[in-house]
Structures are given as C-alpha cells and as structure tokens.
Amino acid sequence: SALAGVAARLLAGGDLALGPLLVGPIGASAVLLFAVPASPLAQPRAVLGGNIVSALVGVACAMVIPEPVVAAAVAVALAIVLMLLLGCLHPPGGAMALTAVIGGQAVSDLGFGFALVPVGLCSLLLVLAAVGLNRLMGRSYPHRVPAAVSPHATKDPAPQARMGYTPADLDQALAQYGELLDVSREDLDALFRQVELQAHKRLHSAILCGEVMSRDVIAVDADQSAESALAFLRAHDLRTAPVIDAQRRVVGMVRRAELLAARQRPVEAALDPFVHKVREGTPIEALLPLLSSGAVHEALVVDENRALVGIITQTDLLAVLYRAHIVEAVVAERTAA
Numbered sequence: 001s002a003l004a005g006v007a008a009r010l011l012a013g014g015d016l017a018l019g020p021l022l023v024g025p026i027g028a029s030a031v032l033l034f035a036v037p038a039s040p041l042a043q044p045r046a047v048l049g050g051n052i053v054s055a056l057v058g059v060a061c062a063m064v065i066p067e068p069v070v071a072a073a074v075a076v077a078l079a080i081v082l083m084l085l086l087g088c089l090h091p092p093g094g095a096m097a098l099t100a101v102i103g104g105q106a107v108s109d110l111g112f113g114f115a116l117v118p119v120g121l122c123s124l125l126l127v128l129a130a131v132g133l134n135r136l137m138g139r140s141y142p143h144r145v146p147a148a149v150s151p152h153a154t155k156d157p158a159p160q161a162r163m164g165y166t167p168a169d170l171d172q173a174l175a176q177y178g179e180l181l182d183v184s185r186e187d188l189d190a191l192f193r194q195v196e197l198q199a200h201k202r203l204h205s206a207i208l209c210g211e212v213m214s215r216d217v218i219a220v221d222a223d224q225s226a227e228s229a230l231a232f233l234r235a236h237d238l239r240t241a242p243v244i245d246a247q248r249r250v251v252g253m254v255r256r257a258e259l260l261a262a263r264q265r266p267v268e269a270a271l272d273p274f275v276h277k278v279r280e281g282t283p284i285e286a287l288l289p290l291l292s293s294g295a296v297h298e299a300l301v302v303d304e305n306r307a308l309v310g311i312i313t314q315t316d317l318l319a320v321l322y323r324a325h326i327v328e329a330v331v332a333e334r335t336a337a
Contacts, residue, residue, distance in 0.1 A: 291313075
C-alpha cells in the first residue's frame with residue numbers, strides 16, 4: 001500500500017513532500033486483496049467503488065457539517081448505505097469516509113479531488129498489484145467460479161448439478177438467512193456440491209470397483225489393423241474399446257470414427273492415450289465426478305502391472321447406485337416398522 005501511495009503521487013505529477021501521500025484505509029484494503037482475494041468485499045468493484053464513494057461522502061459531510069464528530073458519524077453511516085445500494089461494499093470504505101472528515105487541511109485543500117488522487121489512484125494501483133501477485137501465486141483475481149461447460153453446447157446444467165438441491169433452494173435459504181455473507185453465491189454453490197459429494201462417498205464407500213466391474217472386456221490389440229478392429233467393434237455392437245499390448249497392458253482407447261479414418265494403419269495410430277484408470281480396490285464413489293461430468297463414459301480397471309482386468313461404464317455405475325438406493329429404502333422401511 002505504501003508503494004501504491006508513492007506511485008500515485010508520482011503518476012499525479014506531484015512532489016512526494018506535498019499533500020497526503022498515503023491514506024490509512026488503503027492499508028486495510030491491501031489486507032483484503034492479498035489475504036482473502038476470493039471475498040466479494042475484495043473484488044475490484046468493491047475496492048474502487050467503496051473507497052471512492054466513501055471519500056466523496058466524507059468530503060461532502062466535512063463541507064456541510066461544521067461539527068467534526070457529527071460529520072464523521074454521518075459520513076460513515078452514509079458511506080455504508082451508499083456502498084450497499086451500489087453493490088460495492090468494502091469495509092475500509094467506512095474508514096475512508098472518516099479519514100476524509102478528520103484528514104485536516106491537506107484533505108480540505110484537495111476537496112472532492114481527494115476521492116480521485118490519492119484515493120482512486122491508490123485503489124487502482126492496489127487492484128493492479130493484487131491481479132499480478134495473485135496470478136503469480138496461482139490464484140484467480142478477480143475471483144470467478146469456473147462455469148460448468150456443456151460438452152454438447154446445450155443450456156442444460158451439468159449432470160451432477162441436476163439432482164440434490166436446486167439454485168432456487170439455495171436462493172431461498174440465503175433469503176431466509178437474512179444476513180450478509182462474506183462469500184459469493186457461486187462459491188457457496190460450489191462448496192455445497194462438494195459437501196454433497198463427500199457425504200455420498202462416506203455413505204457408499206464400501207462398494208468397490210472390483211465388485212461391480214465387467215470382467216469379460218472386449219479389447220483390441222495395438223498392433224492389429226484399424227480395419228480389422230473396426231469390424232471387431234461392429235460385430236460386438238461397440239462404439240469404443242480399450243487398446244492393449246501383448247501383456248494386456250492398457251495403452252489407450254479407440255473409437256469407430258478414428259478406426260474408420262485410419263483403415264490400413266495399425267490401431268496404435270488411431271488410439272486416444274488419455275484413459276481414466278482405477279484399481280479394483282477403488283471405491284465407486286471416486287468415479288462419480290468423472291462419469292457424471294459427461295466428458296468420460298467409462299473407466300478401465302487395471303492391476304498393479306497396468307494390465308486390463310475390467311471396465312466400469314456409466315450404465316454400470318447407474319445400476320449400482322440404483323440398487324444401493326433400493327437397499328437403503330428397504331432397510332429404512334424395516335427400521336421404521
């Protein structure tokens with residue numbers, strides 16, 4: 001924040017020895033931007049809008065209210081109201097309004113210009129510094145929750161977001177809570193989805209992939225021709241198949257379209273090496289995020305030597321979850337009786 005103040009004075013063409021070089025609330029803004037960059041109170045709109053609006057309010061109150069104590073109280077109250085109405089709530093804004101009232105002759109000489117230099121310029125430089133530093137640390141700023149992308153470019157929500165609570169449920173709960181939370185609605189939604197998933201894992205972690213996988217797996221050899229592999233898939237009415245080497249180790253997956261394009265070339269030239277592999281002892285809950293995303297339709301089960309021993313498809317997972325639901329319902333009914 002000190003560097004922001006110095007830079008602001010230099011950019012404004014001023015002498016470092018003249019005028020207010022720093023304003024205390026900028027230091028508080030820096031704490032939010034660098035310590036909790038995901039907070040709605042630390043986003044650029046909140047920092048810039050909150051500080052500038054509060055500074056304008058403070059200067060105006062100092063001009064029209066001669067009693068400093070009264071002017072300070074009114075300035076802070078009005079700043080809070082305006083920040084809420086404008087959607088730029090920023091806690092240091094209250095201190096900024098107070099600073100504008102009690103800042104003395106240096107602030108009085110600047111008048112409403114105090115809101116632009118040094119407040120606005122320092123706030124802008126602080127935001128730019130936060131963008132750079134947070135990116136170096138691998139954090140997103142301004143903070144955004146990545147939107148779920150539909151692989152088929154449709155408007156439907158992601159499959160994992162269609163069950164459980166709905167966006168309307170979350171909105172209603174927030175409305176009933178009636179308090180301002182220092183976390184965005186999008187972050188809450190992402191967090192609750194993870195809580196749902198963890199709870200589901202805890203309740204169903206006893207079911208292992210080795211218990212539900214298909215063991216008689218139709219696979220093709222990496223060195224056979226694409227044309228023969230295509231005929232093999234058609235004979236078994238399959239659109240995709242695992243590709244294995246001479247030791248049955250998984251080397252990828254292949255689809256009809258790639259085989260059709262490859263023709264006389266070996267399967268190895270047409271395969272997709274990016275395959276999702278699990279072990280027999282892996283709980284099926286580990287596959288829920290993977291197979292419900294829509295991007296992947298199967299997971300291959302391998303042993304310690306990466307040899308293919310089974311496959312679990314979306315259909316397999318759905319059947320297991322359905323059976324588990326039936327068992328839970330029967331147990332609950334018997335317990336109630």
